[in-house]
Amino acid sequence: MIHNVRTDRFTGYEQTGLPAEDAELTHVGPGTPGGEYLRRFWHPIALESEVGDIALPLRVLGEDLVLFRAHEGAYGLLHRRCAHRGASLEYGKCEPRGLRCCYHGWLYAVDGELLEAPGEPPGTPLPGKVRQGAYPVEVDAGIVFAYLGPSAHRPAFPVYDTFGVPGTRRIPYVFDYPCNWLQVVENAMDPVHAVFLHTRNHGPSFSEAWGQLGVKEYHAVDEGFYYTNARRVDDNIWVRVHHVILPNMTQAGAVLSMDGRHTRYFGRPSFTRWVVPVDNENTRALAWANFGDRSDAQREEWMTPRMIEIIEGAEPRNRTPEEALRKPGDYEAFVGQGRITRHAKEHLATSDKGVAMFRRRLRDDIRALAEGRVPYRVSEHREAPVPTYAGDNVLRIPPAAGIADEALLLEVSREVARIIVSGDDLRGDPRDSFVRTALMALQTRHASGGRT
Numbered sequence: 001m002i003h004n005v006r007t008d009r010f011t012g013y014e015q016t017g018l019p020a021e022d023a024e025l026t027h028v029g030p031g032t033p034g035g036e037y038l039r040r041f042w043h044p045i046a047l048e049s050e051v052g053d054i055a056l057p058l059r060v061l062g063e064d065l066v067l068f069r070a071h072e073g074a075y076g077l078l079h080r081r082c083a084h085r086g087a088s089l090e091y092g093k094c095e096p097r098g099l100r101c102c103y104h105g106w107l108y109a110v111d112g113e114l115l116e117a118p119g120e121p122p123g124t125p126l127p128g129k130v131r132q133g134a135y136p137v138e139v140d141a142g143i144v145f146a147y148l149g150p151s152a153h154r155p156a157f158p159v160y161d162t163f164g165v166p167g168t169r170r171i172p173y174v175f176d177y178p179c180n181w182l183q184v185v186e187n188a189m190d191p192v193h194a195v196f197l198h199t200r201n202h203g204p205s206f207s208e209a210w211g212q213l214g215v216k217e218y219h220a221v222d223e224g225f226y227y228t229n230a231r232r233v234d235d236n237i238w239v240r241v242h243h244v245i246l247p248n249m250t251q252a253g254a255v256l257s258m259d260g261r262h263t264r265y266f267g268r269p270s271f272t273r274w275v276v277p278v279d280n281e282n283t284r285a286l287a288w289a290n291f292g293d294r295s296d297a298q299r300e301e302w303m304t305p306r307m308i309e310i311i312e313g314a315e316p317r318n319r320t321p322e323e324a325l326r327k328p329g330d331y332e333a334f335v336g337q338g339r340i341t342r343h344a345k346e347h348l349a350t351s352d353k354g355v356a357m358f359r360r361r362l363r364d365d366i367r368a369l370a371e372g373r374v375p376y377r378v379s380e381h382r383e384a385p386v387p388t389y390a391g392d393n394v395l396r397i398p399p400a401a402g403i404a405d406e407a408l409l410l411e412v413s414r415e416v417a418r419i420i421v422s423g424d425d426l427r428g429d430p431r432d433s434f435v436r437t438a439l440m441a442l443q444t445r446h447a448s449g450g451r452t
């Protein structure tokens, strides 16, 4: 018996329909609009530590591939089915010059050239005619990257400033998600989730200060977006900057150590991360966790696989189902949306501004490519190392008379962003000291009462 409830308010039955997938944004296979777009960029595909002395079967952007290291040292990334009669090259044998198919011994070089077809008569023309599908590979600090697009449109491998922050140790990691890549990547444009998922709902995964909604502002730039989130912590203003570089690279500030209580000028990211589609329903995040004085410190107890899982997803992975139910992290949030969440069933709200901006730009870029316009790729426009902005900035700026604190937070976060971006023409130490000096000067100006 139901008391005091109008039965016409129950709408479960009316909401059982499942709308179509947003294929334009979520499908990644060859020939799909989204897949073609993603193929115009370099992506990490595996950790070097995953590649042993046998071939590693991989799926990337819906393609079945094998990654291997020839004994002479070069990496090769080949289509998985042998060009002879389709045996899987995951059973191939690594040799000095390439990978030999298990079935009839055809030997392929890292660029797919057929070097030997040993069952054929001497002088066979096959090596000049047959090529195994292959992709170029680059390796940096323990991560293997590949370009799966058309050779004629291959951009230079992009090198970012965070690949070489002095005194920083980069520890590569990989994290698998059984869901579509967009659910994982767009979370980087959703600072609001950290307030609830990581702090208020189940107790803090990091410090209490993460439970403040803060004052957020989103900026569109050529390469993607950056945004600021400013919070008041006692007499400090903590401005956290996130940077999202299309299509799938994200960087954010410190995770394990950041509570906004200690000043920091031009902090650098605790991770440099790419969200790479395996296929429409599976995703790999490949990243470096960056440990150093300006991100999460190089403390032995932090540079562990368990703590790196917390950097990636707020909670460690290896938990009982009940533990995950009681204190979910990012993994549970993304995967819980389903293999491919249906955008037509969502109700985007004001707090989803970043997510909406990201999807809109992604859609525009996918459509632009379909019309023949090349997407913006940083290595074609910016001198390496490409400057990035993510990190924490904690300035000692107490609340001031005559201005509401929210307004002060917004004002300071805008000034911090302007300072960081205005160092773009500099590189290395000169950029660092330019930005840090300007941030300290900003703090001094506020301390002396002259706000701007």
Ligand code: FES
Binding pocket: 082, 083, 084, 085, 086, 087, 101, 102, 103, 104, 105, 106
């Ligand atoms: S199928 Fe690979 S050599 Fe025959």
Ligand SMILES: [Fe+2]
Binding pocket: 193, 194, 198, 313, 314, 330
């Ligand atoms: Fe998160």
